[in-house]
Amino acid sequence: MKIFLDTAEVAEIRRAAEAGLIDGVTTNPSLVAKVAGDRDPKELYREICEVVQGPVSAEVVGIDRDTMIEEGRKLAALHEHIVVKLPLTEAGLKACRTLVSEGIRTNVTLCFSVSQALLAAKAGATYVSPFVGRIDDISGEGMQLIHQIRQVYDNYGYDTEILAASLRHPTHVVESMLIGADCATIPPKVLWQLSKHPLTDRGLEQFLADWASLGAEI
Ligand code: G3P
Numbered sequence: 001m002k003i004f005l006d007t008a009e010v011a012e013i014r015r016a017a018e019a020g021l022i023d024g025v026t027t028n029p030s031l032v033a034k035v036a037g038d039r040d041p042k043e044l045y046r047e048i049c050e051v052v053q054g055p056v057s058a059e060v061v062g063i064d065r066d067t068m069i070e071e072g073r074k075l076a077a078l079h080e081h082i083v084v085k086l087p088l089t090e091a092g093l094k095a096c097r098t099l100v101s102e103g104i105r106t107n108v109t110l111c112f113s114v115s116q117a118l119l120a121a122k123a124g125a126t127y128v129s130p131f132v133g134r135i136d137d138i139s140g141e142g143m144q145l146i147h148q149i150r151q152v153y154d155n156y157g158y159d160t161e162i163l164a165a166s167l168r169h170p171t172h173v174v175e176s177m178l179i180g181a182d183c184a185t186i187p188p189k190v191l192w193q194l195s196k197h198p199l200t201d202r203g204l205e206q207f208l209a210d211w212a213s214l215g216a217e218i
Contacts, residue, residue, distance in 0.1 A: 005185070028109070032044065049082065057127075088109065093123040100123070112134070131166035172184075
């Protein structure tokens with residue numbers, strides 16, 4: 001499963017990329033607004049694309065099809081790593097179809113139902129982003145959506161990749177893997193949480209204490 005970092009914070013992206021742990025980055029307008037400040041977001045996207053050797057999702061903000069297409073072309077022209085993120089609306093699906101026909105990769109986002117995911121695949125999306133945590137937030141079963149999309153895509157052989165999004169904790173990531181999501185996008189905090197286990201800390205402490213009793217060097 002591919003791991004994408006869900007952030008626009010360049011320092012965090014660099015930290016994870018240097019460790020060789022991420023396959024790409026996803027952003028959204030809220031994540032960009034948090035970090036861009038006075039900076040031109042296009043510059044920020046370019047910098048992110050230089051740091052990570054993989055797809056970088058950058059989202060359109062127009063709401064009609066033609067504006068989305070125009071913005072999508074501009075974003076894709078910024079760097080070869082850019083994947084154009086489009087909302088799962090009628091206009092977004094139409095824009096997706098056009099951009100895909102021009103060879104531009106797309107990530108159809110804000111997906112909350114299997115029927116929406118079906119249309120994303122029909123529109124030729126490279127990725128679909130079902131938002132697990134936000135469904136959990138309203139007392140739904142976010143993981144169930146990943147299950148069902150996996151089943152539908154497998155039943156009919158759609159090659160749109162399932163990019164599990166809005167993942168809030170390590171269990172979300174593990175469950176996405178067990179279901180067979182193609183990718184998971186996770187915030188930096190969750191990425192590093194994946195490495196933690198109290199028995200690892202306790203075991204290491206013991207190993208180091210025993211070794212110290214030898215008074216030896218390697
Ligand atoms: O990039 C989309 C996404 O992962 C949003 O997550 O936590 O804001 O629901 P969240």
